Amino acid sequence: MSKECRRIFLGNLNYKAQVVDIEQALRALDVGFTSVRIVTNADTNKSRGFAFVDIAPDEPRSIEELSRVIDGTCICGRECRADRAHDRRVPEKRDGGKRHNQGKDYAW
Numbered sequence: 001m002s003k004e005c006r007r008i009f010l011g012n013l014n015y016k017a018q019v020v021d022i023e024q025a026l027r028a029l030d031v032g033f034t035s036v037r038i039v040t041n042a043d044t045n046k047s048r049g050f051a052f053v054d055i056a057p058d059e060p061r062s063i064e065e066l067s068r069v070i071d072g073t074c075i076c077g078r079e080c081r082a083d084r085a086h087d088r089r090v091p092e093k094r095d096g097g098k099r100h101n102q103g104k105d106y107a108w
Helices: 019-028 063-070
Strands: 007-011 033-040 047-055 081-084
Touching: 007 063, 019 033, 019 047, 047 063, 063 081
Parallel strands: none
Antiparallel strands: 007 047, 007 081, 033 047
């Protein structure tokens, strides 16, 4: 039995939004959360315009209800979009049907 994901995706964020801006907006909405993580570009370290919010285990509202409450909230001058975050999918390794081991020990 898998545990329910208690994480919300926030999109359409202002690129200048900081973690404290998101935390302040969530507190104003009385949302119980444990952490906020803004996703950044690996090369430039600048915001990619979205974030993830980990919801506190003792928050009584469902993720769907919280998403409706948060959706459209103005953070740093932009209305954010909120939705349930999904577990990250790990892509399957594929060899493209081209090369096969051919009797050699390749580490794919």
